Amino acid sequence: MNQEALYQLATIGICLVGSALFSSAETALTSLSHNRIHQLLDSGRKSSLLRLWLKKPNDVLTTVLIANNIVNILAASLATAFSQQQLLRLGLGDRESLAVGLAVGCMTLIILVFGEVVPKTFAKHNAENIIPFFPLISGVYYLVLPLTRVLVFISGSVVWLGGGKFSHQGPLVTEEDLEWMILRGHKENVLHKEISSMLTGALDLEDTVAREIMMPRTKMVMFEVNETLEEVWEQHREHNYSRYPVYDEVPDKIIGIFYIKDLLYYLIDPAGKTFSLRELMRTDLYFVPESKNVREILTELKTKQIGMGIVVDEFGGVAGMVALEDILEEMVGEIYDEYDEPAHHFIEEKPGCFRIQSQYLLADLEEHLHVKTGLPLDRGYDTVGGLLMDLAGRVPLPGEVFTWPENASEPGNEADETIAPQLSFTILAATETTIESVRMEILQQNQEDTKSRPEPSPA
Structure with missing residues (x-):
């Protein structure tokens, strides 16, 4: 074998190494997520190519493909020339077609x-x-x-003409x-x-009001505000809360918050003092609308260094109150102290049958x-109790039964049953003004949901 042939083989080997390098680089770049690349750069990993990849991924990818094609074509051309020389050396004559066939095949x-499978497989996992x-x-x-x-x-123009996107827009995550x-x-x-x-739970705060x-x-x-010490103490012994809103004449006129520890x-x-809630209460009130984002409420409670806010409706009336504990419970679940009794808002009595409190949110069902119930979420109420009052048009009595959807059994509505299950609600306990507890049964459920639904966890 002459010196020229050795040079050709050496060059072919270098081209194969280059092919493996460019192929592995292509796969490595596309395998590394942008978040991981940012993490590597932030941790002190120095790589100008990674920074280029973040800024101009199309340019870098095109460069790798150009280089890979150059070394592959060069290797194939040298292999063809080498094959021709070896055929002549063996006395087989100038058979170009045979040389090309051998070179292309090998x-x-x-x-x-x-140049492809091995380096790309390695780069994919390393x-x-x-x-x-x-x-x-x-x-x-x-x-x-x-x-x-x-x-x-050129490639960007073709992609644009085809209606595709040529660059990433929006947040990475x-x-x-x-x-x-x-x-x-x-x-x-x-x-x-x-x-x-x-x-x-923390992520859901953004979508919770x-x-x-x-x-x-x-x-x-x-x-x-004019209640006596005895009246205040009697209510506190019954409820054991750490703070209470104080109102003047009517509950919609809240003027302060009384912290029970201030009673000390x-x-x-x-001696010589007259008990007065007006003097003991704190007047740094925080009013929030019903529709205010919970994440924003948490931020403002921390900034104002207070523990609760008064929720008001669109007419300025008091709708309720929200405390830091309520927000924390959205993230970590129910929190109980030594005075609390565990609340069972959702109990599975048997498969497909549940005992729930009327305040249970429809969105949480x-x-x-893990079933698409089809329950309404945009009719002015949020709870199971609100749904049943809407269906009845009044406060239902214990023992009354309601179904959802109302018209599920009517002819022509069979298609709806394949989308959402039919639910039955039985009123277990109610007062003149509100529903307290309900039994819910899943009467009909589509086959796909039945197979895919895991067992509910106790709440």
Whole structure:
């Protein structure tokens, strides 16, 4: 074998190494997420190519493809010339077609295995191990930059004419991406169930309003500003709250918040003093509309250094109150102290049959049951009790039964049953003004939901 043939083989080998390098770089760059690249750069990893990839991914990708094609074509051409020389050396004559066939067949197999499959497979699972070779790609980038710009312009024009997008727009990570990552983290046992629930709850604060988490006015315990010490103490012994709204004459006229711990200042030295809620209460009130975002409420409570806000409706009347504890419970679940009795808002009595409190949110039913219920979420009420009052047109009596959808059994509505299950609600306890508890049964459910629904967790 003469010296020229050795040079050809050596050059072919260099081209194969280059092909493997460019192929692995292509796969490594596309395998690394933008978030991971930012993380690497922020941690001190130096790579000009990674920075270029973030700014001009189309240019970098085009450069890699140009270089890869150049070395592959060069390797195939040299292999053809080498084959012709070896055929002449063996006395087979100048058989160009045979030389081309041998070269194309051998180089296709070699490039496919060692220039594509092996390096790309390695880079797919070891992308960060390819980063030390990126400086070579950076050098090639600037070497072929004029050609790259021309090809990027042409490809961008074709993509634009086809109605496609040529660049990424918007945030790299959306809220849906975060929720999906949290869910995957829990399924793969990377995140504990409680941690994933807390993270999901924190994300949901953005879509939750005060009306959904507040203590409604009907359940608020308030003091009239002229109540005596005995009256205040009697109510406190019954409810054991740490703070109470104080109103003047009518509950809609709240003038302060009474912290029960402030009562100690009076009890320590009551001699010569007259008990007065007006003097003991704090007047730094925080009023929020029903539709205010819970995340914003949390921020303002922290800024104002207060523990609760009074929720008002569109007419200025008191609708309820929201405390820091209510917001925390949205993230971590129910919080009980030594005076609280565990609340059972949702109990599964048997498969498909549940006992629920009337204040249970309709939006939470689908999330809890993992079933599309088709319940209305935009009719001016948010709870199961509100739905049943709307269906009855009054406050229902214990023992009354309602179904949803109302017309599910009428002819012509069979198609709706395949979309949402038919639900039955039985009133278990109610007063003259409100529903307290309900039994809900899933009467009919489409087959797909039946197979996919996991067992509900106790609430």
